[in-house]
Amino acid sequence: MTYGLSNFVNHGRVVGLGLLTAAAIAVSAAAAEYPDKDIKMIIPFGAGGGSDTLARTIAGVIEEMKLIPVKILPENRTGGSGAVGYSVVAKEKGDPYHLATVSVSFFTTPLLGGSPVSYKDFTPLAAIAQSPYIMVVPTSSEYQKLDDLKKTPRFTTGTTGVVSDAALLAKMTSNALGIQIDSVPFDGEGEVMAALLGGHVNVGFLNPSEAMAQMKAGKLRPLAITSAERSPAFPDIPTFKELGYGEILHTQLRGLVMPADVPPEVVTYWEGILQKVATSEQWKKQYIDRFHDIPDYVDAEGFKQVLERTNARYETMMKELGIIK
Numbered sequence: 001m002t003y004g005l006s007n008f009v010n011h012g013r014v015v016g017l018g019l020l021t022a023a024a025i026a027v028s029a030a031a032a033e034y035p036d037k038d039i040k041m042i043i044p045f046g047a048g049g050g051s052d053t054l055a056r057t058i059a060g061v062i063e064e065m066k067l068i069p070v071k072i073l074p075e076n077r078t079g080g081s082g083a084v085g086y087s088v089v090a091k092e093k094g095d096p097y098h099l100a101t102v103s104v105s106f107f108t109t110p111l112l113g114g115s116p117v118s119y120k121d122f123t124p125l126a127a128i129a130q131s132p133y134i135m136v137v138p139t140s141s142e143y144q145k146l147d148d149l150k151k152t153p154r155f156t157t158g159t160t161g162v163v164s165d166a167a168l169l170a171k172m173t174s175n176a177l178g179i180q181i182d183s184v185p186f187d188g189e190g191e192v193m194a195a196l197l198g199g200h201v202n203v204g205f206l207n208p209s210e211a212m213a214q215m216k217a218g219k220l221r222p223l224a225i226t227s228a229e230r231s232p233a234f235p236d237i238p239t240f241k242e243l244g245y246g247e248i249l250h251t252q253l254r255g256l257v258m259p260a261d262v263p264p265e266v267v268t269y270w271e272g273i274l275q276k277v278a279t280s281e282q283w284k285k286q287y288i289d290r291f292h293d294i295p296d297y298v299d300a301e302g303f304k305q306v307l308e309r310t311n312a313r314y315e316t317m318m319k320e321l322g323i324i325k
Contacts, residue, residue: 034096034265034266034269035068035069035070035096035097036069036070037070037097038070038071038072038073038097039068039070039071039072039073039097039098039099040072040073040075040097040098040099041055041058041059041072041073041074041075041099041100041101042075042077042085042086042088042089042098042099042100043055043056043074043075043076043077043085043100043101044077044078044082044083044084044085044086044100044103044105045076045078045082045085045103045105046076046078047076050103051101051103052074052076053291054101054254054287055074055100055101056074057283057286057287058072058101058128058256058277059072059074060286061277061280061282061283061286061287062273062277064282065276065277065280065282067273067276067277068273072099080109080114080115081105081108081109081114081115082103082105082106082109082115083105083109083110083114083115083116083117085100086100086106086109086115086117086122087115087116087117089122089257089258089259090117090121090122090259090260091117091259092259093121093259093260093261094259094260094261094262095258095259095262096258096262096263096266098258098259099125099256099257099258100122100256100257100258101254101255101256101257102253102254102255102256102257102307103252104163104164104165104252106119107119107310107311107314108163108314108318111311111314111315111318111324112163112318112323112324113324118311119307119308119311120260121259121260122257122258122259122260123257123258123259123260123261123262123267123300124255124257124300124303124304124307125255125256125257125258125267125270125271125274125300125303126255126256126270126271126274126275126297126298126299126300126303127253127254127255127274127296127297127298127302127303127306128254128255128256128274128277128278128283128295128296128297129253129254129278129283129287129288129293129294129295129296130227130251130252130253130254130293130294130296131207131208131209131251131252131254131291131293131294132207132208132225132226132227132231132250132251132293132294133165133166133169133205133206133207133225133226133250133251134205134206134207134208134211134215134222134224134225134226134234134237135169135173135203135204135205135222135223135224135225135226135240136196136203136204136205136206136211136214136215136220136221136222136223137202137203137204137220137221137223138196138197138199138219138220138221139218139219139220139221140199141202141221143221143223144221145223146177146223146224146238146240146243146245147177147243149177149179149203149223150177150178150179152179153179153180154179154180154181154182155179155180155181155182155202155203156181156182156183156184156200156201156202156203157170157181157182157183157184157201157202157203157204157205158183158184158185158186158191158192158193158195158196158200158201158204159183159184159185159186159192160185160186160187160188160189160192161185162183162185162321162323163314163317163318163321163323164183165205165250165252166183166192166204166205166206167183167317167321168250168313168314168317169205169226169248169250170182170183170205171183171317171320171321172247172248172250173245173248175247176240176245176247176248177245181202181203184201189210192204193206193210193214196220197214197219197220203223204220205226207252207291208231208233208234208291208292208293209290209291209292209293212233212292222234222237224237224238224239224240224243224245224248225237225238225239225240226239226240226248226249226250226251227239227249227251227294228241228249230242231292231294232294233292233294234292250313251294253296253298253303253306253310254293255274255298255303256270256274258270267300270300271299271300274297275297278295278296278297279295279297283295
């Protein structure tokens with residue numbers, strides 16, 4: 001049989017449509033089967049720390065609620081201030097069977113040149129909670145409220161390492177109030193607390209889980225919290241925003257990422273899973289009520305924007321401190 005040009009084109013369209021239909025069916029089938037094997041949850045830090053607790057709690061709630069047909073296998077891969085673990089995940093480009101949680105080192109280690117990968121090498125899935133910071137002073141301090149700090153031109157605060165959220169907030173608060181808060185680095189959170197309670201530093205920026213016990217014991221006085229709205233766990237602590245300092249807004253958003261280039265349907269799948277976790281009684285009881293974080297589900301696109309803004313903040317701070325150029 002002889003084909004004219006129009007017949008050839010029409011035949012090509014039929015074949016092309018057939019191939020596209022077959023491809024769509026294949027993609028649909030693959031999506032319907034996901035996940036069909038266990039998923040690794042890489043924890044870039046040691047057992048017992050904040051990242052470890054977050055990752056294992058998420059995995060535990062998902063298993064308890066039977067939200068996925070496979071297991072999540074937490075695995076600690078320590079070293080290089082998070083660089084080792086995050087590199088393990090990033091190198092699995094396009095593989096939807098590797099997960100990781102986000103931490104401060106997710107941003108700062110790459111900016112310091114200590115990691116071959118950065119936030120750009122990951123696919124944001126969703127966030128499920130936020131950890132705000134509470135600015136506190138010892139109860140023996142003369143400062144009763146935030147604006148009282150303006151009476152004194154210079155203060156000190158303790159931070160874990162040179163680059164931390166406490167250092168970032170000290171810089172932001174200094175700029176907003178027109179004072180100087182110098183950051184003094186310590187080796188761990190315990191040393192920071194001891195220095196604060198001992199009067200060796202003037203103010204502190206602490207996560208709710210760190211501040212709660214000492215506030216209840218009457219040893220620390222809260223001045224403000226860095227969330228956009230008051231925390232349900234601390235309804236009497238005003239936000240910086242309501243005190244007139246809306247630029248002081250910084251929380252550590254708790255969420256999950258995968259390697260770059262995972263299929264869009266996988267992102268949608270995990271958005272749904274994490275939304276169920278974030279709104280569950282299990283999550284509230286096992287994480288929110290325990291660590292006094294704020295429940296806050298953010299979808300993949302919103303989480304991506306937060307990661308970009310957070311990285312930009314750390315970069316600016318580190319340049320201002322002369323840590324990077």
